[in-house]
Amino acid sequence: MTAIEILNSAGLKRTKQREAVISALSGANKPLTAEEIYERSQNAALSTIYRTIDTLLEKGIIVSTTIPYSDGVFYELTANEHRHYAICLSCRRMRYINVCPIRETRLDDFTVTSHKIELYGYCGDCLAKAPAPKSQGRAAANRKMISNAL
Numbered sequence: 421m422t423a424i425e426i427l428n429s430a431g432l433k434r435t436k437q438r439e440a441v442i443s444a445l446s447g448a449n450k451p452l453t454a455e456e457i458y459e460r461s462q463n464a465a466l467s468t469i470y471r472t473i474d475t476l477l478e479k480g481i482i483v484s485t486t487i488p489y490s491d492g493v494f495y496e497l498t499a500n501e502h503r504h505y506a507i508c509l510s511c512r513r514m515r516y517i518n519v520c521p522i523r524e525t526r527l528d529d530f531t532v533t534s535h536k537i538e539l540y541g542y543c544g545d546c547l548a549k550a551p552a553p554k555s556q557g558r559a560a561a562n563r564k565m566i567s568n569a570l
């Protein structure tokens with residue numbers, strides 16, 4: 421769906437700011453903070469972006485989410501909600517994963533309606549930068565990175 425179609429289906433008027441926020445989120449490969457949305461929407465004041473975010477939240481077009489090990493509140497399109505992230509424990513970068521690790525879970529006496537999964541680890545950049553002394557090896561270096569991150 422385009423930004424205009426999303427606004428139409430929510431019964432919201434088209435404005436440049438609303439289109440800009442939706443486009444920023446649909447073009448991103450991860451949930452964005454208000455500041456990141458602002459950076460990606462040209463010619464809109466940060467206060468306007470916040471107001472626009474509030475309107476879109478109210479209409480259920482976007483959802484806010486907090487992500488462990490990452491500071492701040494992130495926003496994503498409601499249509500994207502069933503996506504999972506991989507988060508690097510070293511640089512804290514995150515990105516969407518295209519697959520769902522659990523498509524179907526059956527539990528006795530419990531009906532699953534939704535789930536939330538985040539994967540933690542190290543991105544390629546951080547692994548390449550990680551010091552791996554011969555005596556310790558990469559596993560020990562990774563353990564050190566994990567204890568630094570926690």
Ligand SMILES: [Zn+2]
Binds near residue numbers: 508
């Ligand atoms: Zn990283």
Ligand SMILES: [Zn+2]
Binds near residue numbers: 519
């Ligand atoms: Zn899933």
